[in-house]
Amino acid sequence: MSEFAVELRDVVKTFATPEGGKLNAVDHVDMHIRQGEFFSMLGSSGCGKTTSLRMIAGFEWPTEGEVFIDGQPQGRKPPFQRPVNTVFQSYALFQHMTVAQNVAFGLEMDKVDVNEINRRVSEALAMVKLNGMEKRSPRQLSGGQQQRVALARALVKRPKVLLLDEPLGALDLKLRKEMQLELKALQQEVGITFVFVTHDQEEALTMSDRIAVMSRGKVLQIGAPVEIYERPNCKFVADFIGETNILTGQVRSVDGTHLKVYVPDLEAEVSAVAESQFQPGQPVHLSIRPEKIRLAEERSLNENCFAGNVIQSAYIGSDTRVKVKVGKIVLKVWEQNHISTLDPDAYFQQNEQTWATLFPENTLVLPFEEG
Amino acid sequence: MFQRLREDKALQGTLLILPTLAVMVGLLIIPLGLTLIISFGQRTADGGVIYTFTLDNYLRLVGITPGCGFKSECFDPLYANILWRSLTLALQTTALVILLAYPLSYFIARAPLKRRNTFLFMVLVPLWTNFVIRVYAWMMILRTQGVLNGILGWLANLLGLPFVPLEMLYTPSAVLVGMVYEFLPFMILPIYTSLEKIDPALYEAAADLGANAARTFLRVTLPLSMPGIVAGTILVFIPVMGTFIVSDILGGRQVILIGNLIQRQFLDARDPTFGSAASLILMVMTLIVTYFYTRKFGFGEEIVAV
Ligand SMILES: Nc1ncnc2c1ncn2[C@@H]1O[C@H](COP(=O)(O)OP(=O)(O)O)[C@@H](O)[C@H]1O
Numbered sequence: 001m002s003e004f005a006v007e008l009r010d011v012v013k014t015f016a017t018p019e020g021g022k023l024n025a026v027d028h029v030d031m032h033i034r035q036g037e038f039f040s041m042l043g044s045s046g047c048g049k050t051t052s053l054r055m056i057a058g059f060e061w062p063t064e065g066e067v068f069i070d071g072q073p074q075g076r077k078p079p080f081q082r083p084v085n086t087v088f089q090s091y092a093l094f095q096h097m098t099v100a101q102n103v104a105f106g107l108e109m110d111k112v113d114v115n116e117i118n119r120r121v122s123e124a125l126a127m128v129k130l131n132g133m134e135k136r137s138p139r140q141l142s143g144g145q146q147q148r149v150a151l152a153r154a155l156v157k158r159p160k161v162l163l164l165d166e167p168l169g170a171l172d173l174k175l176r177k178e179m180q181l182e183l184k185a186l187q188q189e190v191g192i193t194f195v196f197v198t199h200d201q202e203e204a205l206t207m208s209d210r211i212a213v214m215s216r217g218k219v220l221q222i223g224a225p226v227e228i229y230e231r232p233n234c235k236f237v238a239d240f241i242g243e244t245n246i247l248t249g250q251v252r253s254v255d256g257t258h259l260k261v262y263v264p265d266l267e268a269e270v271s272a273v274a275e276s277q278f279q280p281g282q283p284v285h286l287s288i289r290p291e292k293i294r295l296a297e298e299r300s301l302n303e304n305c306f307a308g309n310v311i312q313s314a315y316i317g318s319d320t321r322v323k324v325k326v327g328k329i330v331l332k333v334w335e336q337n338h339i340s341t342l343d344p345d346a347y348f349q350q351n352e353q354t355w356a357t358l359f360p361e362n363t364l365v366l367p368f369e370e371g
Numbered sequence: 372m373f374q375r376l377r378e379d380k381a382l383q384g385t386l387l388i389l390p391t392l393a394v395m396v397g398l399l400i401i402p403l404g405l406t407l408i409i410s411f412g413q414r415t416a417d418g419g420v421i422y423t424f425t426l427d428n429y430l431r432l433v434g435i436t437p438g439c440g441f442k443s444e445c446f447d448p449l450y451a452n453i454l455w456r457s458l459t460l461a462l463q464t465t466a467l468v469i470l471l472a473y474p475l476s477y478f479i480a481r482a483p484l485k486r487r488n489t490f491l492f493m494v495l496v497p498l499w500t501n502f503v504i505r506v507y508a509w510m511m512i513l514r515t516q517g518v519l520n521g522i523l524g525w526l527a528n529l530l531g532l533p534f535v536p537l538e539m540l541y542t543p544s545a546v547l548v549g550m551v552y553e554f555l556p557f558m559i560l561p562i563y564t565s566l567e568k569i570d571p572a573l574y575e576a577a578a579d580l581g582a583n584a585a586r587t588f589l590r591v592t593l594p595l596s597m598p599g600i601v602a603g604t605i606l607v608f609i610p611v612m613g614t615f616i617v618s619d620i621l622g623g624r625q626v627i628l629i630g631n632l633i634q635r636q637f638l639d640a641r642d643p644t645f646g647s648a649a650s651l652i653l654m655v656m657t658l659i660v661t662y663f664y665t666r667k668f669g670f671g672e673e674i675v676a677v
């Protein structure tokens with residue numbers, strides 16, 4: 001058994017566009033998905049997630065590069081010869097078959113013996129909590145139940161890898177949250193590698209062991225949710241996952257991982273940390289998350305403490321979301337409401353003078369990007 | 372009055388079906404009743420009808436000569452053969468039309484969206500010329516000195532083989548070819564419609580679950596396109612049972628179908644009583660086949676697992 005359940009090695013997929021041009025829907029992508037991992041591909045619509053998944057399933061073949069499943073190069077193998085199964089976004093259930101017949105379909109294709117089929121079908125339906133629904137038509141089920149049939153139909157084949165293309169996209173918010181937890185629990189129970197596609201960052205953060213953040217056919221960063229959020233490797237990832245404040249400046253001095261960056265909009269130097277190498281004089285971005293900025297009435301003795309003016313304040317229960325004008329920049333700041341009080345002064349008021357502290361260890365230096 | 376019309380759903384419904392109902396009663400139910408009455412009558416020498424009650428017309432149709440008794444030398448299979456030939460030819464036509472229409476419909480349904488309309492247009496173009504003209508065109512093709520023999524002769528000549536022109540016109544096969552050609556579009560359209568409705572993700576799901584192309588076809592494509600086949604079969608079988616133009620032009624005196632028989636009784640033989648009996652037998656035969664067929668396959672509504 002290979003260390004990796006699925007590998008994409010330098011994979012490119014080129015499509016002809018309707019305008020007669022060419023488009024790399026997937027552009028030199030490398031992914032190494034470990035055995036038993038819950039792996040998500042995250043990115044906005046059109047970034048190449050579905051195309052990547054379809055190349056693993058065998059519905060598309062790479063223009064360049066190679067897909068490996070359990071260490072085996074897949075070449076141009078058709079889908080029915082690959083040890084993976086897919087849960088389709090539209091569920092793609094067979095309307096002319098009952099729930100049980102849908103689930104049995106894959107086993108019948110493998111010529112599994114009838115008793116064994118019956119046993120495994122009821123096992124799979126029990127796993128997704130659909131016992132008693134065997135004889136129903138998919139049409140007589142709710143969206144969430146259809147989703148479970150699709151899941152049971154794929155899992156009953158005990159694939160090496162289960163591919164899921166935005167499987168929760170059609171469900172309402174409450175059901176989606178429930179299914180997220182259930183799906184994650186199910187994955188841990190069966191121990192099968194899940195490759196999960198979503199454009200919902202919260203969903204990816206909640207469920208995944210690791211996430212690949214994609215944009216325009218490229219993988220920008222692969223890492224655990226905490227790495228992706230706390231140590232984004234570029235402005236796009238920092239911006240795409242959660243919310244952040246982006247400042248632009250120029251490196252003044254470098255001392256190991258500690259940098260001083262001059263930010264013209266603040267007319268000041270900001271201390272920050274970097275994960276990669278930068279040279280003095282280089283243009284860079286700084287990223288700091290709104291919940292990591294501290295506001296105070298008095299100037300603190302910390303580095304990076306700037307005078308500001310509250311221009312907007314919204315009380316949202318757990319937090320107060322504040323916009324603070326510092327120099328020429330408007331910073332988003334989320335202050336947790338630690339203390340229970342009705343005193344309006346405890347929350348931030350418009351036009352209030354304040355001091356904003358950007359702790360250096362929370363301020364991340366990222367490579368400069370146009371736009 | 373208008374107030375009532377606005378509120379009373381039943382009244383609205385009655386008013387809406389009234390025109391159709393009038394047409395159906397006037398042009399279908401009453402003539403059918405008359406046909407039934409006439410079929411039990413006797414002809415007069417000049418083609419008139421004596422209204423009595425006799426089963427002679429029906430007995431003649433199944434081969435029993437009236438007034439001769441039930442002896443075997445009284446059995447005349449002429450008309451029974453015509454009935455049998457009509458039925459088998461209609462079944463053959465329907466089967467052949469399905470076999471030809473299915474792959475074509477499948478091809479069109481899976482073509483890129485823009486081309487599909489072009490292909491459907493091409494399927495429909497022949498329908499713009501007159502039915503009779505199209506059948507005559509087949510006569511030109513199938514004649515002994517026709518186009519097909521011309522091409523075959525030219526090929527044989529090229530290969531240095533001896534060639535005797537084939538007698539193709541006025542055979543059952545010529546009629547079959549003509550019928551298949553005439554009714555093909557009526558099968559293509561419904562099958563195409565049902566194939567086009569199938570979500571392509573279903574083919575992918577089947578492949579994903581381990582089905583190769585053949586098994587995907589048998590387990591997914593075919594069952595989901597059954598409504599189209601059923602609707603097409605009804606659209607083709609019923610008119611083919613009654614048609615007389617194709618057999619008249621391409622079958623001549625050799626291939627007489629029940630449609631031709633009825634036409635001749637009314638126009639040439641001037642025996643409306645016998646013609647009426649034959650019309651009703653045709654209707655009953657068609658109804659029986661359609662009844663058993665639709666009982667098994669439905670009327671082409673969507674199929675849902677139960
Ligand atoms: N079969 C295809 N033919 C042409 N272009 C395609 C095809 N499939 C996808 N694309 C294009 O490739 C890009 C990536 O698509 P996709 O992988 O579906 O993105 P995502 O799933 O991330 O939304 C899009 O710009 C899309 O228009």
Ligand SMILES: [Mg+2]
Nearest residue numbers: 046049050051
């Ligand atoms: Mg997609």
